[in-house]
Amino acid sequence: MTDPARMVRMVGNAEYRDQAEAALLAPGDTSMVFRVRPRSIVMACPDGCGETLVINLDNRADKAWRFDMRGEGLTLFPSVWREGGCESHFIVWRGHILWCDRFEEGNSEPVYNPEIEDAVMSALHEIQPRSAVELAEAIDELVWDVNRAAGRLVGQGLARSWKTKGGWVFVRA
Ligand SMILES: [Zn+2]
Structure with missing residues (x-):
């Protein structure tokens, strides 16, 4: 397997999920589905398996992730964990992808601000x-x-x- 993505690349918002998915070209590419309000994050699985991950942001439906665009890029909380398939498990933090369980040796956290x-x-x-x-x-x-x-x-x-x-x-x- 090739190296996994270490950074999220935002490829812009889309109104619907299929439009969002069509904009993804490489592992870690990410689009937000935004229709009146943020609905979901659609991401080309950063491990390169070719699957698309859909991360719900709409807390009126199902379990929703917190998201934030402050700083250098996208932050999601909690971690993203794909229970089937490739079982990718990672943290998205200020645009950085921090792997859990595998690929961890190449992790690079956002710069620490002691303030x-x-x-x-x-x-x-x-x-x-x-x-x-x-x-x-x-x-x-x-x-x-x-x-x-x-x-x-x-x-x-x-x-x-x-x-x-x-x-x-x-x-x-
Ligand atoms: Zn995957």
């Missing part, structure tokens, strides 16, 4: 644990950015974290 740590600290509670999603909502930042910053704060002894049924949570140390 976010002060905001994350301000949103951390001393008793009430908060998830990265809750922290990100409180300070209007990207969940992946907040998750990384919170992890650094844990590493510096300024925060504590543990895993719950719903995922990792953080408090002030």
Whole structure:
């Protein structure tokens, strides 16, 4: 197999899914289906298997991903995981594709901005644990950015974290 895509390439919006799909030329190419509001992300599977992934953005229907176009490119939360077929599992973060389970050795995260740590600290509670999603909502930042910053704060002894049924949570140390 050839190297997988490491970056998302946005090829523009489309009104309908077949138009979006027709615009995809290479693995990682991505189009947004936008009809009055964002409906879905259509992506040529970045592992190069040739399949098209459809990621729902419409929270009135089914499970929806959070998406954000801030910074250098597309961000999706949570990770994208194809349960059948090629089983691709990856994170889309500021246009970067970060592979989980395979291809990980070539992953390259977006540049770290330590300024976010002060905001994350301000949103951390001393008793009430908060998830990265809750922290990100409180300070209007990207969940992946907040998750990384919170992890650094844990590493510096300024925060504590543990895993719950719903995922990792953080408090002030
Ligand atoms: Zn695939």
